[in-house]
Amino acid sequence: MGTYIPHTDDEVESMLAFLGLSSVADLFAVVPEALKLQRRLELADGVGEPDVLARMEGFADQNRARSDRLVCFAGGGAYDHEIPSVTRALAGRSEFVTSYTPYQPEVAQGVLQAVFEYQTMVARLAGLPVANASLYDGGSAAVEAVNLGVAASGRETVWVSAGIHPHWRQMLVTCAAGTGHRIETIPLVDGVTRWPDDDAHLDHPPGVLMVGYPNYLGCIEDLAEARAVCDRTGALLVVGADPVAAGLLKSPGAWGADVVVGEGQVFGTTLGFGGPYLGLFACDLGQVRRLPGRLVGETSDVDGRRSYVTTLRAREQDIRREKATSNVCTNQTLMAVTAAVQLGWLGTSGLVELARRCAQATRYARDALLALDRVAAFAHAPVLREFAVRLPIPAAVAVERMADAGFLAGIPLGEDFDDGEHGLLISVTERRTREEIDAYVTALDKAVAS
Amino acid sequence: MGTYIPHTDDEVESMLAFLGLSSVADLFAVVPEALKLQRRLELADGVGEPDVLARMEGFADQNRARSDRLVCFAGGGAYDHEIPSVTRALAGRSEFVTSYTPYQPEVAQGVLQAVFEYQTMVARLAGLPVANASLYDGGSAAVEAVNLGVAASGRETVWVSAGIHPHWRQMLVTCAAGTGHRIETIPLVDGVTRWPDDDAHLDHPPGVLMVGYPNYLGCIEDLAEARAVCDRTGALLVVGADPVAAGLLKSPGAWGADVVVGEGQVFGTTLGFGGPYLGLFACDLGQVRRLPGRLVGETSDVDGRRSYVTTLRAREQDIRREKATSNVCTNQTLMAVTAAVQLGWLGTSGLVELARRCAQATRYARDALLALDRVAAFAHAPVLREFAVRLPIPAAVAVERMADAGFLAGIPLGEDFDDGEHGLLISVTERRTREEIDAYVTALDKAVAS
Amino acid sequence: MTEPAVSADGGAPGGKANSAPLLGRAAEPTLFELSHPGRRAWSFRTSGIPEVPIDQLVPEGHRREEPVPLAEVSERDLVAHFTRLSHRQFSVDLGAYPLGSCTMKYNPKVCDTVAGLPGLAGVHPGAPASLTQGWLALLVELEETLCEITGMAAATLQPAAGAAGELTGLLLMRAWHEARGSVRHKVIIPDSAHGTNPASVTLGGYEVITVPSDDRGCVDMEALATVLDEDVAGIMLTNPNTLGLFEEDIAAIATAVHEVGGLLYYDGANLNAILGVVRPGDMGFDIVHMNLHKTFATPHGGGGPGAGPVAVSERLVPFLPGPRAVRVESADQSPVYEWMTPPQSIGRMHTWHGNALVLARALAYIVANGGDGLRQIAETAVLNANWIRQRLTGTYDVPFDRPCMHEVVLSVRTIKQAHGVRALDVAKRLLEEGFHAPTVYFPLIVDEALMIEPTETESPQTLEALAQSLERIAHEANSHEEGWMAEFPHETPVRRVDEARAARTLVPTFDARG
Amino acid sequence: MTEPAVSADGGAPGGKANSAPLLGRAAEPTLFELSHPGRRAWSFRTSGIPEVPIDQLVPEGHRREEPVPLAEVSERDLVAHFTRLSHRQFSVDLGAYPLGSCTMKYNPKVCDTVAGLPGLAGVHPGAPASLTQGWLALLVELEETLCEITGMAAATLQPAAGAAGELTGLLLMRAWHEARGSVRHKVIIPDSAHGTNPASVTLGGYEVITVPSDDRGCVDMEALATVLDEDVAGIMLTNPNTLGLFEEDIAAIATAVHEVGGLLYYDGANLNAILGVVRPGDMGFDIVHMNLHKTFATPHGGGGPGAGPVAVSERLVPFLPGPRAVRVESADQSPVYEWMTPPQSIGRMHTWHGNALVLARALAYIVANGGDGLRQIAETAVLNANWIRQRLTGTYDVPFDRPCMHEVVLSVRTIKQAHGVRALDVAKRLLEEGFHAPTVYFPLIVDEALMIEPTETESPQTLEALAQSLERIAHEANSHEEGWMAEFPHETPVRRVDEARAARTLVPTFDARG
Numbered sequence A, B: 001m002g003t004y005i006p007h008t009d010d011e012v013e014s015m016l017a018f019l020g021l022s023s024v025a026d027l028f029a030v031v032p033e034a035l036k037l038q039r040r041l042e043l044a045d046g047v048g049e050p051d052v053l054a055r056m057e058g059f060a061d062q063n064r065a066r067s068d069r070l071v072c073f074a075g076g077g078a079y080d081h082e083i084p085s086v087t088r089a090l091a092g093r094s095e096f097v098t099s100y101t102p103y104q105p106e107v108a109q110g111v112l113q114a115v116f117e118y119q120t121m122v123a124r125l126a127g128l129p130v131a132n133a134s135l136y137d138g139g140s141a142a143v144e145a146v147n148l149g150v151a152a153s154g155r156e157t158v159w160v161s162a163g164i165h166p167h168w169r170q171m172l173v174t175c176a177a178g179t180g181h182r183i184e185t186i187p188l189v190d191g192v193t194r195w196p197d198d199d200a201h202l203d204h205p206p207g208v209l210m211v212g213y214p215n216y217l218g219c220i221e222d223l224a225e226a227r228a229v230c231d232r233t234g235a236l237l238v239v240g241a242d243p244v245a246a247g248l249l250k251s252p253g254a255w256g257a258d259v260v261v262g263e264g265q266v267f268g269t270t271l272g273f274g275g276p277y278l279g280l281f282a283c284d285l286g287q288v289r290r291l292p293g294r295l296v297g298e299t300s301d302v303d304g305r306r307s308y309v310t311t312l313r314a315r316e317q318d319i320r321r322e323k324a325t326s327n328v329c330t331n332q333t334l335m336a337v338t339a340a341v342q343l344g345w346l347g348t349s350g351l352v353e354l355a356r357r358c359a360q361a362t363r364y365a366r367d368a369l370l371a372l373d374r375v376a377a378f379a380h381a382p383v384l385r386e387f388a389v390r391l392p393i394p395a396a397v398a399v400e401r402m403a404d405a406g407f408l409a410g411i412p413l414g415e416d417f418d419d420g421e422h423g424l425l426i427s428v429t430e431r432r433t434r435e436e437i438d439a440y441v442t443a444l445d446k447a448v449a450s
Numbered sequence C, D: 001m002t003e004p005a006v007s008a009d010g011g012a013p014g015g016k017a018n019s020a021p022l023l024g025r026a027a028e029p030t031l032f033e034l035s036h037p038g039r040r041a042w043s044f045r046t047s048g049i050p051e052v053p054i055d056q057l058v059p060e061g062h063r064r065e066e067p068v069p070l071a072e073v074s075e076r077d078l079v080a081h082f083t084r085l086s087h088r089q090f091s092v093d094l095g096a097y098p099l100g101s102c103t104m105k106y107n108p109k110v111c112d113t114v115a116g117l118p119g120l121a122g123v124h125p126g127a128p129a130s131l132t133q134g135w136l137a138l139l140v141e142l143e144e145t146l147c148e149i150t151g152m153a154a155a156t157l158q159p160a161a162g163a164a165g166e167l168t169g170l171l172l173m174r175a176w177h178e179a180r181g182s183v184r185h186k187v188i189i190p191d192s193a194h195g196t197n198p199a200s201v202t203l204g205g206y207e208v209i210t211v212p213s214d215d216r217g218c219v220d221m222e223a224l225a226t227v228l229d230e231d232v233a234g235i236m237l238t239n240p241n242t243l244g245l246f247e248e249d250i251a252a253i254a255t256a257v258h259e260v261g262g263l264l265y266y267d268g269a270n271l272n273a274i275l276g277v278v279r280p281g282d283m284g285f286d287i288v289h290m291n292l293h294k295t296f297a298t299p300h301g302g303g304g305p306g307a308g309p310v311a312v313s314e315r316l317v318p319f320l321p322g323p324r325a326v327r328v329e330s331a332d333q334s335p336v337y338e339w340m341t342p343p344q345s346i347g348r349m350h351t352w353h354g355n356a357l358v359l360a361r362a363l364a365y366i367v368a369n370g371g372d373g374l375r376q377i378a379e380t381a382v383l384n385a386n387w388i389r390q391r392l393t394g395t396y397d398v399p400f401d402r403p404c405m406h407e408v409v410l411s412v413r414t415i416k417q418a419h420g421v422r423a424l425d426v427a428k429r430l431l432e433e434g435f436h437a438p439t440v441y442f443p444l445i446v447d448e449a450l451m452i453e454p455t456e457t458e459s460p461q462t463l464e465a466l467a468q469s470l471e472r473i474a475h476e477a478n479s480h481e482e483g484w485m486a487e488f489p490h491e492t493p494v495r496r497v498d499e500a501r502a503a504r505t506l507v508p509t510f511d512a513r514g
């Protein structure tokens, strides 16, 4: 069995003696006998590390969709981007991995400074002045953004573009059951949001607008229009941004976004079956006291040395309790540190190059696919590193067939989209080569033939 | 291309300007033009990390004998022992990996103390009072032991048991071309060394005896007899010991060994196609000034704090130059640190358990194999975690066939041993399960059938 | 050459190891100060893809004119920077971290290996169940295991941390009541509760009703009775509570809450104390969240990631978030796994399936320990905490002088009254002794609280060293003039930091520096 | 309970983080002091093998009575111990390490990934060529690459480090002479040579003949002429030499040595300076060793492992150690690799095939850089060294005032004469500035030598910081009373250590402690 308890039997005995107890069971004398579990847990006996690994490798082996077995063309909010050895090595340092929230800044400058640098980089990507120390994932960041937006606007109606990730939209609805927010979905037309153009006399004018940039279908939305709707209605503009797109596209902040949220997995975190990921959250200074999650600020120590510390704690639940703006405590700091390392590795030119390569590869793949007889465009708006196609067969069937050809073909759009059953969302990152794309196109052509 | 040079073009230019040079080529003005390479190196252009990895993975993929593809029953000086995650994690810490020889002890206490602990543990395993900070591998340790023994005894004749690893013996002979030592091989009889019993009137009495414990065939040699020969002839006794055997067998030091050498790969170092490995070296205090390689000693700093430093430097080549007892400079410190971690992980009881499990597995496999009609014992002396069998077909052929069945069957004894062509050396470590052994026995039975 | 700019902290910027703490305690420059235009570390795969001009790629108007300014550093400087930062950070791997309520136990390295397995880490979450059977099987096994441990019927693995679990639980509570046509507005929590509890209650759309603790540190049963009515949706408790004390009246509480039609929510932050000994389900709880990052040793990562699965009793199963991985039987009887969304599901609490790699770590940890091993964890955690309690009784105040569970809350009140030394001072002083500080000023109901959770992975020798340090500190408090202790720490990478200034003059990014 | 023993350094032994340098500078106990009987960290695979009684396993008499006493610690304490030790260790990853002759450049992390690939790291060295084609192909490609870089015909990859390469080269020299029936006794080396050269010459069975350097720091051609005769087996040179200077007369030296029938041996420790610029083979060398751990960025590992392949010209190929991996053509023309031992092979220099994973790292590094990248390495390394030389001229003595190659040797002589500050003091003072010290007192022919090798991976900013620190130190030497500098370092994990005591009272193991 596992050997993580250091105590020898002798030691346990002398400790019990020190406590005046005669057995370990006595430690639980305060627990009413009737409640105690009168049997052993029905779990297998513990095993040593090699057996543990064998068990876990057994699970791993049953996953056909491993990126070392299927070439990944799936995106939809989780992307197969390059993770260099250096990111793994640095973010994996045990000082970062095995510490906790920097409650004692004197011995936590490592994590604090890394998060401060992360905040700076996320703010710059968003084009906004402040970013927090992370949220759970893109979806939870979206939920927090809506909570902030409703609080700031004082209006409970939220207009969410249908181009927002369907899972995020589900989370918004789920959480709205508690907050009472009114989530209204605004439909897409040919891949981009068609905002209501007559919103002058609404019963429930929106407090928040949320739009993707690019959106779930990969399409680049017109943020100027969204901003105009906000200006008209007095809503806050929340942009769900793909942070990789910032390599080529104007920042959401430049378009007038009030809050920017996003999925930070793209910066150095493995696909990992969906988690742990990284919720990005940036906003305007005016909203900083409503900012969910932790925030690191610069200050100095008693000797005047530059130091970092978590700040504006008064927002947090350990101080404000029921009046807190958010209940987030443990967040995704390690992924934030990972993103700081990865963004340091990319640097100014690398982010541009990353986005450019994604866009080139996507363009190449999209052109080739749309040249096939049996494949049609799902939408026509410009895209960056992701696009949807319409297949002559159900997309789920195509995915199964493509797996046999060695590809994870993409994400079926499914019921969240009109005619989604035949829609396949395809992402082409900078890791895909021409050879892989050519082979993919040939395979898909064959897969949809029958 | 690789991006490990930080300099931008601008920086190079301003640095050149500072030096009063107009081009990088000017830096090499001192190199006679006629000698300069007048072309580019005929090497491929540099590539980025993902391409590097793809290239190297291409090589890796062509190795059928990977331990993740073939179940390993091969030993012969390199063993498939458990390497826990903790050993990899700790020995892989970059402070250990990217530092050099602790020339500045004030900032090298980490490596120095780890090596001090390593020396302590190796000395205890050997049953001798002092061990060095590592040599290249078992074979180089054997060479150094002979050099020390000849210097100490003043006699150039070395009796080497034929049970010493054949590669070590080749190295002894190779290096003897320089030192002029006379290497004489003493044959085995049924697996153990038959020392000359009439050595009273030799022309060249031996200065050194070297014997394996257990020896290459896995057999446990009678060290009392070897010691007796040494006592009679005045030779030093050098034991090439399998350090794992120390879990069950008396230490060589207890048998009167003057020098103990061994291969330390077994303590946490991967098979790695034979390197980097770890040469273990321990000796008596009387020989410490002839000790090859580095030695760490405890001392104190100016404030009286316990400290460690490389000591008795006067033995080393940077001080003694041509009078040095050895030329070893860079050694295998990282593997020594690895061994310290691994031995810390094993601890007193783990080493016993490791040896015991090896011995049990070996016994089980050997009994099953010898029960086969077509497999015979190669030697009958008692063994620990390795033994040789005689097959009805060439062992090399059996190894090829067994690979198709999913096993690395062992090491053919080959020409180094009488009738070695049909001899197969099989090692069964604690990592082998009953299932694997049973399958191996069945497969071998089949493989040797035709 | 042009002299490189001199950094804010003096000295030339660049790869100088001026922050390796073994070499002095100068500050580490930010990555932005190490940056030099044109430098880079990145490299990508050679793709061979024919390229189109950039203006055909990105629609005019959307294209940004200037790249986002990030740091520009070499791989070498990147490595040096973050390695030096790591040397300015305390961690479990460096020493004991008795941070109460956080269960900073040792995290076995084998779990890092598990989280890095290509067959787990390299799987896209949007791949269909048919291609991810291994992951679904793993999730099902973990769910079943957690149910056995908590005594519940089923669980969702989606919540990414404890607080997310709390909200999930409250939404389940709401959905359950609503499905029964019952509209309720209040949730009860004790005054000793963790701050996430009231915050979650609010987000769940309920009003927080606080019940006081009695003089034994447990829920005041009389006060509870006065707030219990048909408008109470439920009660949130952690047991042992945040004082490290077992709520002995839990059965009575359960009966009382159930009688008014309310549900019992178990905050599992303290589950480490009772593994295999007593189960929330058997105590009468209906909803249980677990902090896998605490109890099941997945490292805290400097503040996360965690994982906060929520297990529920039979009647709440139909409301669980979806999709859930479930085992179904295939034609040939070997198990097949599918995604299933419960009929009355509250919806979705995570973009994907939860913090999957954290879940895998937790399962590996449970597999390693086995059932009996888990019980031994609880036993040893409780033993360690009681040993510390007993050992320090007399040295510090013990507000509730009875056997504790896995953690103990001490108080510095007497020392403060006599010498002006506060819990904060003790914490800072302890940092310099080589330990992380305990949790201070929590739970709120104890004055000058020091909340010590040794965990089961600290040896008796470590406890002894910790006790000696805390004794030394108490002795120092009694033997030095006021203010002496407030000067600590001296030797840490930075000394006491000005938190007030940080809040007053907010500098949340490098760009906001004055 | 019994009070745990108090450790030698005071305080209770155990997991106390009393040595995390960010928390003070107390010593870290040894693993033996952390040990407690009965504790353990190990676990093995469940094998299911039926067992026989121990006395049937091990012959009586051979069986040991007491287990070897090792440390007995928990995994948790093991981790804490070695993590804390790592915090007491400077490294390239923490900062600049301008240790002359050692080429402490940045080691790309991708090479760590390469060395950990299961398909390379998990291969048994005794597996036949048919099952290890990938490894053989890798070795052949590396050999060919190294030959192109050095201008040689073939190479052995067996030697595990530079010194092993030297001995290999000398044995090759000997074999070659012997094969021609020529018995020679002497090998010439310059007085500036590294200590391994004379030691290797002796082990090769030759007498060392030292030639002095002239006033330009190069081999004194006249002195060389006087020692050259038919008894000279060869000469060992490094070029650039250990002063960082290029031996401009190398062609003349080669001619002279070859004329008496001797061979030229190239000590490749300084190959980093000339990659792609000039090749040892083209300079007339017959035998070349390389230090892959220096030039090709495989990390030094606290003192190793390294790799010291030896490349030779055509006429020496038949003598190379064996077996060597070679490419042969198969029936279907795809390459096949085999082991081949050269006909007149000197034998074997490594138990297996050399430090294979180090070789793989080096190849990965070469592939990353490519041919032009290697040349750029040399150019930048030389640029950096000359910049430092120029910058510090006037501050320190520059014994040989001419352009240097990849490293520069300065001297503290003038400062020492004026203020009693030695090279050692400068080195120790620099440690506290956050840099590793340069090599001191080598080469032996320079008084109070400071040998600085910045390497190409240090940025101009880092060089500037290093230069400023060295200037500050020179200034301090001039402005403080004698002895002030000798007090440094103050802030390192330990201060100056008593080396004399270590040698006088030898304590080479924990058991030898008094």
Ligand SMILES: Cc1ncc(COP(=O)(O)O)c(C=O)c1O
Pocket: A328, A329, A330, C101, C102, C161, C162, C163, C164, C194, C196, C197, C238, C242, C267, C269, C270, C291, C306, C307, C308
């Ligand atoms: C008692 C208690 N409840 C809830 C939580 C919240 O858990 P998490 O931080 O995982 O969100 C914590 C964590 O600190 C806790 O200690």
Ligand SMILES: Cc1ncc(COP(=O)(O)O)c(C=O)c1O
Pocket: B328, B329, B330, D101, D102, D161, D162, D163, D164, D194, D196, D197, D238, D242, D267, D269, D270, D291, D306, D307, D308
């Ligand atoms: C000039 C020179 N020659 C030879 C060597 C010996 O190389 P190694 O340490 O790899 O044995 C060194 C290494 O320090 C060196 O600097």
